[in-house]
Amino acid sequence: MPARTASILLHPNVTRERAPPARALPARLEMNMRQLRALVAVAQGGSVHKAASILHVTQPAVTRAIHEFEQALGLELFERTAKGMVATAVGAILVERTQRALAQLAQAEQELAEMGVVRRSSASIGAKVTHRHLRVLIAIHEHQTETAAAVELDVSQPSVTQALREMERIVEADLFLRTARGMLLTRAGEVMVRRTKLMLHEWQLARDDIAAQLGNITGRIVVGALPLASTLLVPRAVTRLKQEYPELLVTILEGTYESLLDSLRCGDVDLLVGVLRYPIPCSDIVQEKLFEDLLSVVGRKDHPYATAKALRLADVIDSEWVLPYKGAPSRRAFEQAMHAAGLPLPKNAIESNALVALRGLLIESDRLSILSRNQIHYEELHGMLSVLPIDMRGSERPIGITTRADAKRSVGLDALMRHLRAVGDAMKDGPH
Known part of the structure; x- marks a missing residue:
């Protein structure tokens, strides 16, 4: 049956129905x-x-x-x-x-058509595909061989092969390329995997919505935390969430913006927290700004420059540096500050986005780095790192929440976003 999105008219008494016992x-x-x-x-x-x-x-x-x-x-x-x-x-x-969920399969058909996939069948993909087809598609994608997918699904390898062939006949396009590195997605396969994941995610959210209707706020929330949000913003918000809804499962993932964004867009991650990107990189996400964060020049506690009353970037330009990867928002902000001051960029800087490694590099040497005070809150509190008195105005970056534009949030995810906003409000004047 083609995916249908017509609204459902409920009996007037249904919306006032008392929830059954949990x-x-x-x-x-x-x-x-x-x-x-x-x-x-x-x-x-x-x-x-x-x-x-x-x-x-x-x-x-x-x-x-x-x-x-x-x-x-x-x-x-x-x-x-x-x-x-x-x-x-x-x-x-x-x-x-x-x-x-079914609308995701309809959207997949539209995207395939835009790619030039011409389906001869009058029946929609959603009318013919089964749960077995969808599970096999995801398992092969994740494990890259039919044999490993069969082990994951606890079925025979021939049944996996048969299910994939059936699905390719339904879609009327090859979904995988067989290579020496395993089975890799075609462009059509990428469309089907992404839309299938979003479909399965909707179905899991249905379970969470029903549980909430029955009086239990449960389920799982996956948070993609970018470096600047991992020290204070996300931990504080998640702690408040768990105090409100102890039965919720929360997973916090760290990674690059690009990898976490891909996970967000296919439903593997529920929201992304950290530096916002402008212009917005794709049309199927929305961003909500919480506050602006200022970069600081940071060194170890007893750094030779730590006792100075005032410094300029020109005073520390000859230091050894540890900088974020090229392309990172903080790296771009630092380069813009150096350019505005008419200074050359540091040579032979160590590049690292990992706070643990970066902290060790700073503590064990006279190297400097650029970090948010929100990132080094505990290191500064316990006397491991210090902020140098250098004016870095102009290096502000917007910090906020990124979600899928068409997402219908669960009660738990709504609560997490509420706590993120509250913590963000408290951080507008800096960490405390």
Whole structure:
């Protein structure tokens, strides 16, 4: 069935429905595409009869799919009334998330068409693909061989090969190239993997939304933390989040902006926290500024320059330096400051974005670096590093949150963003 995004009209009483007593849900809800299609069709048609017509299947097939779905959840998804079937509160959650998930496959079709992939079949990808196809696609991508994917999925290697061939026939494009380095994604494969991950992510969020409806704020949030946000902003916000919702699982990932952005765009990361990029690098993300951060020139506690009352960049230009990688926002800000002062860039500087290594290099020598005081809050507090009295105005960088533009956030993610804003407000005047 083609992905449909029509809004679902709920019975007026459904939105005021009292939540059932809190109960545990499975850690993951397994997707069954037949049941998902039936769910959306019944919600759209308001009856099994109309749903069967939409899906071109028999009424008993629709009834069985909905019954199996409700049995697996232990929850009713529809109220059976004289006027038809109306989604319950839980059913409405599943319908919305399912529509969003199926829309990812529709978007994949559009992107493939824009790339020149011409599909001869009149049936959409979303109407034919199964959960098995999607799992095999992701497993091969992650492990790069059909054999390793089979081990991961606990199935035979021939069944993995068969599922991939079936999916390539449905998409009508090759999804992988077989090379000496393993199976690598084609351009069409990249589109399908990204959209499939976003689809699976919507389905996991459905589980979190249902748990919240039943009184349990659970699930998992993955935070991509850029270097400047890793010392104070993210830890303080996550600590507050866990105090509010102890059952939430939180994973904090560090990495380059490019790698974390890729993870954000495919649903592997829920939000990115750190220096914002302008212009925004792609149209499917949005940025929210929290505060501006100023760079400082930093050295060890007893650095020869540490006791000076005032310094200029020209006074320390001959020092040995540890600088961020070329292209990093802080590196660009430093280069702009040096250029504005009419100074040459340091020669033979050590490059490092790792705070642990950078701290060791500074403590063990008279090297200098440029860092935010937010990054070295604890090193400065405990007397390991000191900030030199050099005016670095003009090196400010916007710090904030990056999310997917079309994301529908869970209760937990909304709470984390609320705490990030509160911590960010407190950091506007510097670390404390």
